[in-house]
Structures are given as C-alpha cells and as structure tokens.
Amino acid sequence: MSTTLSFTRETTVGAIVAAQPGLARLFEHLGIDYCCKGKQTLVQACAQRGLDTATTLVLLQSAADALGDSPVEIDAAGMTLTQLADHIENTHHAYTKVELPRLVEMADRVAAKHGSYDPRLFEVSASTRNLAEEMFDHMEKEEVALFPLVRRIETETEGSCARSMIATPIRQMELEHDDAGRAINHLRELTDDFSTENPCCNTHRALLAGLAAFEADLHRHVHKENSILFPRVLELTSPSSTQACTP
Ligand SMILES: [Fe+2]
Ligand SMILES: [Fe+2]
Structure with a gap:
C-alpha cells in the first residue's frame, strides 16, 4: 500500500526525518545532512548534493512505502x-x-x-x-x-x-x-x-x-x-x- 508523503520539496530535511524517522537511512545513503543542516529545505539539500529533487522525492516515496506503518526508529x-x-x-x-x-x-x-x-x-x-x-x-x-x-x-x-x-x-x-x-x-x-x-x-x-x-x-x-x-x-x-x- 502506498504511503502518503506528508512533505513537499519546500519541507526542511530535519522536519522530514522528524515526521518519518526511517527516512534517515535514505538521506545518509544520498549524503544529505539532515542533522546539522536540518533547516535546509529538501530542494536546497538536493541542490547542494547535485541531486534532482523530483527523483529524490520518488526515492523518498519508495522508502516510505517500504517502511509502511512499522517504525524502525523511535518516535522522538x-x-x-x-x-x-x-x-x-x-x-x-x-x-x-x-x-x-x-x-x-x-x-x-x-x-x-x-x-x-x-x-x-x-x-x-x-x-x-x-x-x-x-x-x-x-x-x-x-x-x-x-x-x-x-x-x-x-x-x-x-x-x-x-x-x-x-x-x-x-x-x-x-x-x-x-x-x-x-x-x-x-x-x-x-x-x-x-x-x-x-x-x-x-x-x-x-x-x-x-x-x-x-x-x-x-x-x-x-x-x-x-x-x-x-x-x-x-x-x-x-x-x-x-x-x-x-x-
Ligand atoms: Fe546531546
Ligand atoms: Fe547536543
């Protein structure tokens, strides 16, 4: 079942991981710093890493679907x-x-x-x-x-x-x-x-x-x-x- 993403390209990467902690692994894989630079928007973080934002959103959607409702991280x-x-x-x-x-x-x-x-x-x-x-x-x-x-x-x-x-x-x-x-x-x-x-x-x-x-x-x-x-x-x-x- 597809999970509806609760964020957009303008959401900060820190807020994305706060909402869906399991997505931290994808950010680490992509080299996106979601902690010290957590106030960057997704589009800013992608630009800094030379990543296409639309493609990254697709990857985030896939990762969110794979995670489903079972949190792999504690719900801080x-x-x-x-x-x-x-x-x-x-x-x-x-x-x-x-x-x-x-x-x-x-x-x-x-x-x-x-x-x-x-x-x-x-x-x-x-x-x-x-x-x-x-x-x-x-x-x-x-x-x-x-x-x-x-x-x-x-x-x-x-x-x-x-x-x-x-x-x-x-x-x-x-x-x-x-x-x-x-x-x-x-x-x-x-x-x-x-x-x-x-x-x-x-x-x-x-x-x-x-x-x-x-x-x-x-x-x-x-x-x-x-x-x-x-x-x-x-x-x-x-x-x-x-x-x-x-x-
Ligand atoms: Fe601390
Ligand atoms: Fe600290």
Whole structure:
C-alpha cells in the first residue's frame, strides 16, 4: 500500500526525518545532512548534493512505502520534552560515553603501530581524541544545564519560560553540533569514507567500522536535538505561547 508523503520539496530535511524517522537511512545513503543542516529545505539539500529533487522525492516515496506503518526508529516527535531529554541521555549520550574512549584507544594504537606506513593515521588519532573531548564537554553542558532547564520549562507553569533563559544556550549547542559535524566529516575524509577495503590490521578495521557507526549515531543524536527538542522548547517559550509566563 502506498504511503502518503506528508512533505513537499519546500519541507526542511530535519522536519522530514522528524515526521518519518526511517527516512534517515535514505538521506545518509544520498549524503544529505539532515542533522546539522536540518533547516535546509529538501530542494536546497538536493541542490547542494547535485541531486534532482523530483527523483529524490520518488526515492523518498519508495522508502516510505517500504517502511509502511512499522517504525524502525523511535518516535522522538511523539515524546514529551522530558521523555525526549531522558531518551537522548540514556541512549545517545550513554553510547557516546562508552564508544568514543574505545575509538580513541584504538586510534592511538593503530597510529603507533602503522603511522609510519600511513601518516594520516596520526591525524585520525588526534582528531578522534579532539572529537571525544569536545563531545564530553558538550554532553556535560546539556546534562547539567540545558536539559534540566528543559524539564523545568515543561513541568512548571510559571517563572521558567523566559525565552532569553534558553535561547542562548540552545544556540551555543547548535554551534557545537556544527563543530562535531565538521570533525566527523574530517575523519571521514581522512579515512576515505571509513573504507575497510585495505585495513592495516584488525584493530584498524574495527576502528573504521566504529567511526562509521558513531557517525550514524551522531546524526540521529543531533537531529533529535536540533530538529525536534530545541524547536519545541523555543515554541513553548515563545511570546505567542499560550503557556503562562511570568518573569
Ligand atoms: Fe546531546
Ligand atoms: Fe547536543
């Protein structure tokens, strides 16, 4: 049975994945950035990738039909803000805290053993370590400051919904997401798209596979914050919100 698409060429790619999370896989396959650049419209994203928008819409229709009614991703858009903040912490942050130290350790080991054969491995090691340090710092800001504020805004009826309290930290988190996006893109370039065709050793192969998996998780992580959590918080705290706001 055909699924009716709920979007057009002018819908943002972030909103498309928010509405139909399973379509993230097609965007990843096409190289369309739906997280850090989630505010781009479909037609803008296609232009940037040199893709024909009409053809991409056909592909999206086929992918939506294949997905049917069975979601392959969690329905983040259907959660409360508190549930979504909890979900992000319990899944994406928990995964990142375990996975990035493992990748740093492997990248160090591979560079030490095979860096003389391929000097790019030293840069892979340094870039992975920098990404880990930035991500840990970023997640701490979200867990200690931003997400508690999000939970308060949702549960309190007064005194917590001043937009100025939250717009600035949200903007800062978005900028840091851009930094993380650039860092993982750089690692992708350094590793020829995480290619495992000619690994130096099994640790190198595991590192490349781990980086590719981390990139996929990072895209989903940033998408849920940039395109679902943050816009809903800003909407709730906007001057036109019906929720009672007292300074
Ligand atoms: Fe996060
Ligand atoms: Fe974040």
